[in-house]
Amino acid sequence: LCCMSRVLPTPDPRRREALIQQEVSMQTGGQMTLSDAEKRLDARLFKMKQEEEQKADFPPALHFFKSRDIIKTSPIFSLLQKMPKGGALHVHDFSMVDVQWLVKNVTYRPHCYMCFTDNLSIRFIFMSQWPKPLPHCSPWNLLENLRAKVTNITDLDNSIMANLTLFTDDPEAAYPSQYVVWDRFEQKFQALWGLVTYAPVFRDYYYEGLRQFYMDNVMYLELRALLPELYELDGSTHDSTWTLKTYQDVTRQFTENYPDFYGARIIFTVHRGVNASVMTDVVEKAMKLQRDFPDIMAGFDLVGHEDKGRPLWYFRDALSLPAEKGVTLPFFFHAGETDLEGTDVDQNLLDALLFNASRIGHGFALLRHPVAKDLSRKREVAVEVCPISNQVMKLVKDMRNHPAAALLAENHPVVISSDDPAMFGSCGLSYDFYEAFVGFGGLRSHIGSLKQLVINSIKYSSLTNAQQEKALALWQNSWNKFVSENAF
Amino acid sequence: LCCMSRVLPTPDPRRREALIQQEVSMQTGGQMTLSDAEKRLDARLFKMKQEEEQKADFPPALHFFKSRDIIKTSPIFSLLQKMPKGGALHVHDFSMVDVQWLVKNVTYRPHCYMCFTDNLSIRFIFMSQWPKPLPHCSPWNLLENLRAKVTNITDLDNSIMANLTLFTDDPEAAYPSQYVVWDRFEQKFQALWGLVTYAPVFRDYYYEGLRQFYMDNVMYLELRALLPELYELDGSTHDSTWTLKTYQDVTRQFTENYPDFYGARIIFTVHRGVNASVMTDVVEKAMKLQRDFPDIMAGFDLVGHEDKGRPLWYFRDALSLPAEKGVTLPFFFHAGETDLEGTDVDQNLLDALLFNASRIGHGFALLRHPVAKDLSRKREVAVEVCPISNQVMKLVKDMRNHPAAALLAENHPVVISSDDPAMFGSCGLSYDFYEAFVGFGGLRSHIGSLKQLVINSIKYSSLTNAQQEKALALWQNSWNKFVSENAF
Ligand SMILES: [Zn+2]
Ligand SMILES: [Zn+2]
Incomplete structure (x- = not known):
């Protein structure tokens, strides 16, 4: 860039164009090669987005509770609903199905x-x-x-x-x-507990959840699940293993009924409010489940309000058990879902990476942690961005100011997910894709960005390479169909 | 970092500590050597900040209009008021004095x-x-x-x-x-126009403005000024040169009365709503003023709502004139005070840098522009961060989520300023320093960060090296006094 400090009469327009293009190509999907049909679809999307930005009530600037009905009428949203979105990698067990x-x-x-x-x-x-x-x-x-x-x-x-x-x-x-x-949030969670932990409802709820994601053109799910005891009408109960097996059964049944749905895996979660000794027991249980059900079990995570809960480092002994014992237990930690800076909780991002997490839930604070950001990028530890969740939980107001805008600008490993759609009055992934694409993606993000985000959701999933190839092939089919049906 | 991928029983606590310290030392002021007294003052500040964060109504999470009265009672705020804050580099002419x-x-x-x-x-x-x-x-x-x-x-x-x-x-x-x-904003600006452009009021207003900043322990000012025609009681008017001379006179008079105030310089501004031919005239006028009044004139800038106004590139011919003619006219462009992404206006950040701007006003969108961010860092083109302005103008809601948090985390060249304090019900710099220090600085920012920000305000000013040294010496005196009076 040395030549730029020369004094030139006007900055050289070619040089300027080159820098603009450099930035464009650095972004998520910026290097994606597009087919002619994809380019035509992109031109449509660009025009729609320009029109969307002229609206008096630009949805990404509003709270989702006020913008949802406007988004519903958006032609971009209707395209995003049809778009094959790959996997939803950050969704919680009891907020899958609309209330x-x-x-x-x-x-x-x-x-x-x-x-x-x-x-x-x-x-x-x-x-x-x-x-x-x-x-x-x-x-x-x-x-x-x-x-x-x-x-x-x-x-x-x-x-x-x-x-x-x-x-x-x-x-x-x-x-x-x-x-x-x-x-x-926690109060409402308590309220629905008695409904969804009733064994017959549990099965139906999960099946209906899969169906709602499938209807939103999601083909794969990694579900954060508490694996609670389930109860029957006579008050008898089933243990976590039974719950996990139920997930396995229902998933199998669902994929039989809908063969273009790839499947689902479970990330076993525990509330971060527990103490160290309970955590040790839970991690041991997680290792056992991981060993006994390697197909359905993807790994382990902690849930609950990060600011109020205990930091990951507090649980370091329990979280070290798998490595100590040479047992595989992939971690998918929620981390950096906070505005606190410089507190113990604020070290969760770094600690998640030091515990070799496979992905990071939210990572909202990542920009404020350059060392952690660097590690996440170099090791390709993807960040699960859940825009509507972050807005409802009051981390960000105007979606255009979501930190993921900066992550997308640099093609940081990112996937888009919906966290607790039912709790937020949302469903599936389309609303969150809308906020990402129209909100913090801005006019700059395009069909290539969307494609990259979708591919990321398979690439950064817990699936094996062979499974990923199969899932990608399945997705590519639907994608081609989607593009050819909507490019004109 | 290769050693980190080894599987260790617990991440090595020393390695963890080293990474945490690496991040701490990367931040603004992270490498500042502190005296014992500064360390004692820092310990006090840290404790106060922890207490502040316990408050039910944490001011940086609130709109400034709702938090101002709470901030007024904060012991941190009272220390920040006393702190010698160096220069205010981004303040507009008619919003210096409380209404x-x-x-x-x-x-x-x-x-x-x-x-x-x-x-x-x-x-x-x-x-x-x-x-x-x-x-x-x-x-x-x-x-x-x-x-x-x-x-x-x-x-x-x-x-x-x-x-x-x-x-x-x-x-x-x-x-x-x-x-x-x-x-x-523009309506209220129109309302006060007739008051402040009356020549006798204009003199008093500016003197009172300097006094209010001085009382807030600001020692130097770079004022964005429209240099309007001023009028007298009989309807006669004075031209821009007269206005500029008045600034010079009043500044001289003020520094005579308050010898520990270093002075002020003027950045001539024009509304970005003008057309290309008007801009050409204005730039020519700016070059003339810069030549005739090199002491008081610091340079040139465009003002007004960026989203609605014309992009810098539209004015490229006019803005190239100084370089073409080999004339010095430093630029201090407002740029990136926007949530738009991928529009023409959104190229202002890059263009400001390509036009060799000396500093950038706001640069709120900088994180979304990795190429521009890199240029700004490498060329040390400081970003003038005005937290309260960005909140009032609805770019950010919770100050902890201000993008400057990420800039401070990487010690990006940044200064803190107040833009239009009177318009926002603020005054001087202390409220903005509060939002920066307690809000996006978080618990992590410390007395070294404050000191660095203050030194930045001299280092990135338009003053010559010799003047900067003099100003720094003057500031160091007040700083030492401030530290010794408040460290216990
Ligand atoms: Zn979650
Ligand atoms: Zn301004």
């Missing part, structure tokens, strides 16, 4: 009881007999009876729904701070 | 007329005779008469004040989008 389905299907099943907690939340249980009351709760109501009593069932169902999702009309008022929104 | 002074002092002067515009703004003029009505305005009111008529003068004064600043209790409701807040 409408939970209320309209699950709570209408027989033997479903509901009670009201002292702090205005709700709890559920399925039971053959009238269940014993919970502490800090009203007596149980059989929902069938309750619905027979109330004058307006729609109101009741809506109020149940509101208790199971963060989605609301006025998010600024409802969730004034990160702590409040995390608290509500 | 209280404008209303309570200026509008109480004789011959001050006010009218109400059709779009609910106000206009002012000083005139010896009753002025002719403005189009789209009510008839003029002599403020003296108006105040005699109204029952509540405080209400009147408050409503005048509200018309001169963006500061308001409910910024989210008042300014729903970037376009709206920019529109209001």
Whole structure:
């Protein structure tokens, strides 16, 4: 660049163009070779995006709860829905299926009881007999009876729904701070617990979850799963292994019914609020499950509000067990989902990398950690970017200012995912792809960027090389079809 | 880093510590050697910052209009006020002095007329005779008469004040989008125009501006100034040269009265809404002023809403004139004060660098432009970060997520400034230093970071090396005094 400090009358336009092109080619998908059809589709997308930016209410500048209905009408969104999106690598077990389905299907099943907690939340249980009351709760109501009593069932169902999702009309008022929104998140999670851990519902929920992702043109899933004990109507329970096997069975059944769906794997998770000794037990259990179910088990992770929970380093002894014992247990740590800087929690990004994590959940703080960022890039430890989650959990407001804009500008290893779509009133991956493509991708991101992000979701998955090739071939088919049907 | 991929039982704690220290030392001020007294002061600051982060309403997470009163009570803020902050390198001419002074002092002067515009703004003029009505305005009111008529003068004064600043209790409701807040900004700017371009007020305003920055322990100023024609009571006017000379006179007078204030220089600015031929005239005028007043003139810049205005490249012929003619005219371009990506405006950052800008105003989008970021770093073209401005103008919400966090993490050449403090209900530099230090600096930033930022404000100023040395010596004196008085 030495020649640039010469004083020239106007910067040389060719030199300028070269630098602009250099930046364009550095970005995610910037070096992707495009077919003629892909180029035609890209021209359409570019025009649509320009029109989208003229709108008074530009969706990525708004909170998702206010932009969702606008996005629904966007022609870009409709294309992104059709687009084969590869894998969803960061999704949690009990936020896969929209709450409408939970209320309209699950709570209408027989033997479903509901009670009201002292702090205005709700709890559920399925039971053959009238269940014993919970502490800090009203007596149980059989929902069938309750619905027979109330004058307006729609109101009741809506109020149940509101208790199971963060989605609301006025998010600024409802969730004034990160702590409040995390608290509500966990409350709503408690509320749906009794529904989804009922074994028959669990199976159906997971099948329906796969179906909703499949309908959104997602072909593969890596699911963060707590593997809770499941219960039956008589109060008997099944252990984690049974839960994992259920995932395996249902996945198998689903892929039989939908052969162009590649499959799903499980990342076993535990809440980061546990203490060191519990963590040791859990890691041992994870190693055992990994050994016994290598096909379905992808690895291990910690969940919950990072700021409030214990840092990874606190659990270093437990997390060192697999390496110590020479046992494989891939890590997929949530890390850097925080605005804190310089605290113990803020070292999670570096520690995730030092524990040889295979991917990083969120990595929202990565730009603030140049050493960690460098490691993540060099070792190709992909960052799972979940735009809508970050916005709802109040890490970013205007999506155009999401740090992933900088990561995409440098083609950092990134995949797009949706974290807890049901909790955010979203579904599948399309809304998050919209925010990425129209929001922090800007006018600069193009069909090549989308293609690269999709390919990344297979390349950075936990699948073996041979599996990845198979999945890629499957995806390439759908992609070609998608392109030829939409390029004109 | 090859040794890190070895499988170790726990990541080696010494290696981990080394990487953490590497990141710590990479940051702004990370390599600064600290005296014992500075270390003691730092320990105090660290403790205060930890306490600040425990607060329910953590100010950097809030809009400045809601956090200002909380910040005022912060012991860190009170230390930052006392801290000698070096130079303010990005401040605009008519937003230096709090609007209280404008209303309570200026509008109480004789011959001050006010009218109400059709779009609910106000206009002012000083005139010896009753002025002719403005189009789209009510008839003029002599403020003296108006105040005699109204029952509540405080209400009147408050409503005048509200018309001169963006500061308001409910910024989210008042300014729903970037376009709206920019529109209001320009409206309020129009409102105060008639007050501050009245020659006697202009002198007093600038003197009071210097005083307010000086009281905030700022020792040097580079002022973006439109150099408008100024008017007298009889309607006669003075040209730009007269305005520039007035700046020179008042600065001289001020530094005589306050010898520990180093001085001020002027960056001549023009609105980016003008066309190419006007720009050519303005650049020629700028070159002339730069030649005739080399002491006070620092250079040239464009102002106004970047998204709505013309890109730098549109003005390439005019901006090439100085280089073509072999004339010195340093550029200090606003660039990258935008969320747009991939548009013509979004090339301003690169173009500012290609036109050899001496510094960049805002550079908010720099992280999204790796090529420009690299050039800025290598050529030490400092970025003028104005945190509160970026928040009020809706580029960022939570200050911890300001992109400057990443710039500080890598010791990118950065200075902190306040842009339009009066418009934002701020003053001097202390509030912006607070947001930088407590907000995006995080717990990680320390007294060394502050010291580095202050030194940067002299090092990256337009002063000659000899002047910088003198200014630094002056600053070092106040700094030592500040440290010894506050380290215990
Ligand atoms: Zn997650
Ligand atoms: Zn400015």
